[in-house]
Amino acid sequence: MAVLGYAEIVLGLLCFLFLRHYWKHNKNSPPIINWPVVGMLPGLLQNATHMYDCTTRALKLYGGTVEVKGPWCIGMDFFFTSDPLNAHYILSKNFRNYEKGPEIREILQPLGDGIINSDSDWWTFQRKMLHSIMKNNKFELFSLKVVQQKVVNRLIPVLNHVSISKIEVDLQDVFKRFTFDNTCSMVLGFDTKSLSVEFPKLTYEKAFDVIEEGLVYRQILPQWCWKVQRWLQIGQEKKLRKACDIFDSFLNQRIASKREELSRDRTQLEEAEFDLLTACMKHEDIVNMGVCSKSNNFIRDTAFNFMVAGSDTMSAALTWFFWQIATHPSVEMKIMKEMTENLMVKVDKKWECFGVQELDTLVYLHAALCEALRLYPSVAFNPRTSVREDILPSGHRIRPNTPIMVSLYAMGRMEEILGEDCMQYKPERWISEKGGLNFVPCYETAFSGSPRSCLGKAVAFIQLKTIATSIIWNYHVEMVAGHSVSPSVSPILLMKHGLKVRITKRST
Ligand code: HEM
Structure with a gap:
């Protein structure tokens, strides 16, 4: 279960920046370095400033979907995707299984129970009105x-x-x-x-x-x-x-x-x-x-x-x-x-x-x-959290309560x-x-x-x-x-x- 919540967004982006740097000096190395214990955290922290382009490049290299691994002890794994089939599946076809979720709601708590921060029946009610x-x-x-x-x-x-x-x-x-x-x-x-x-x-x-x-x-x-x-x-x-x-x-x-x-x-x-x-x-x-x-x-x-x-x-x-x-x-x-x-x-x-x-x-x-x-x-990433276990059209297995960032920027x-x-x-x-x-x-x-x-x-x-x-x-x-x-x-x-x-x- 994700513990760090929304931090994944930036951490993931940073990770790819790190990788970019790494690839520059290690042309034959695999592009994503998942270090023992710390996962991708070092890369995540390296430079947040180019996160949009870096994730875009990484998504391109990995065929549109990447699982970002956080440090093992805190289990902050999450997904990035720009695969149009995945995006359609998450945001539309199976959208009841991909909610904003409690973590995003807690982060965005100043928005109260407004439409951006709601799921299920309360969201449906507001949306209609x-x-x-x-x-x-x-x-x-x-x-x-x-x-x-x-x-x-x-x-x-x-x-x-x-x-x-x-x-x-x-x-x-x-x-x-x-x-x-x-x-x-x-x-x-x-x-x-x-x-x-x-x-x-x-x-x-x-x-x-x-x-x-x-x-x-x-x-x-x-x-x-x-x-x-x-x-x-x-x-x-x-x-x-x-x-x-x-x-x-x-x-x-x-x-x-x-x-x-x-x-x-x-x-x-x-x-x-x-x-x-x-x-x-x-x-x-x-x-x-x-x-x-x-x-x-x-x-x-x-x-x-x-x-x-x-x-x-x-x-x-x-x-x-x-x-x-x-x-x-x-x-x-x-x-x-x-x-x-x-x-x-x-x-x-x-x-x-x-x-x-x-x-x-x-x-x-x-x-x-x-x-x-x-x-x-204007909204570069669209965040969702899975409700139940699922398999994306790309074949990636999604555990319950996994954060997924759909990158509108990369798409x-x-x-x-x-x-x-x-x-x-x-x-x-x-x-x-x-x-x-x-x-x-x-x-x-x-x-x-x-x-x-x-x-x-x-x-x-x-x-x-x-x-x-x-x-x-x-x-x-x-x-x-x-x-x-x-x-x-x-x-x-x-x-x-x-x-x-x-x-x-x-x-x-
Ligand atoms: C260039 C301007 C805008 C862009 C690019 C934009 C983009 C977006 C995006 C990407 C979403 C998220 C959809 C999702 O979660 O799947 C959204 C939601 C929303 N936008 Fe906009 N928006 C813009 C302007 C506006 C304006 C001017 C209003 C109000 C007058 C507005 C009202 C809303 C509302 C109420 C939602 C929540 C919908 C829901 O959760 O059901 N937006 N917008």
Whole structure:
């Protein structure tokens, strides 16, 4: 049984880095060194910083599935896979046997009993309810209105300021602030205003970052280590506790004032704004009568889960996408051309916000976003834990309670499936001969094509396109010379050093 829990993720990745180093000096040695007693731990600890590429290379060498052996005494064995058949089997075909599981739930305990952290009936119940909210036309329209307002009132003024002042800016920081504000409005119906020319540090926004950081630590450290820290209330666990208290009090304030608003005017439940909090409160009776009566916790957990699911996934996607745009001028030109032909004729060369139907005409932009997400999926690894013993399509035997990491990162880079140019950024691979969208085998990878697939995919694309069109039409983004780009070690694939750019206003 796995004792170290989620630490395997990083330890496994490190292991492969070690192996890379070893192979360099020992060309004829077997690629994975499973040392007596310590297993692969030395390799795991060698260098965490290149974990995504290292696991990808190892998975390629081992035919797509690797069992990572931990030190024998603590039994932290786990699997990595990027084999499409295994991924489909684990995430879809036999998904009832591959849950998030108790260990992941304990690590992600600040997410409470929210959808990301649930299994079985409670997950099914939430999934159905949230799916019906998100598919509601009112929610889609509301989320479009929110992102448009944020672009016009927050993003454009900040980028104007940056371009006029001719200063460098960390575009990742801009996107993190943007998506935090955007998600708060969409989920809580509350404008946090963290994106402005002053770049303010808001206590609850900072707390949100500390929580995410704390969860990364829990995933990297052995379980006993962070549990001792939690018990003693020291180090990262102390910071995490404090940040959770701050963020909870922010959420509870928002929930209380929303309740008060609604008690004054019940009509809001039926009309007007359709933020997620209002929509969930509408379903409160169902929650109370249903699986369990935990209404207030349910509202808090749902709000927090959506903050986590919809904030940094979006900022990561935007950051990698704009890095590609800044380094591929021909792609930037093609997006401009498509916008000119499909949208701008109607608005006399002046940019404005577009509706869903207009955004849908931007096939090349869609392809360029999919291609960035293929190479840099915001959620790089999708973790599951086996319930019962099983055999994967690859023939690997899985014991009960074994952690398995499905590498979405490696799946988007498989030469066998995508061809020799799989490492190149080529939006064209997503476009069919007739000019429509092409089916690329890893199409659903970044959003996970499973019964647990991303509930926010449609909203995400509408928002990504709204933000991308506004920036590309108005500004040219240029990398700051010498800025180094590499992924951070975190569950969401952000950039380690941010994305330092200069912004020039276009003269159109
Ligand atoms: C580029 C942006 C995004 C990416 C790449 C992304 C990707 C993902 C992935 C890979 C999963 C995990 C699926 C699994 O466990 O099999 C997921 C789950 C989820 N996403 Fe997203 N997501 C994005 C944006 C959003 C947004 C904007 C929202 C909300 C408005 C959202 C809401 C959710 C929810 C609620 C889940 C949990 C689904 C479940 O467990 O049933 N996501 N997302």
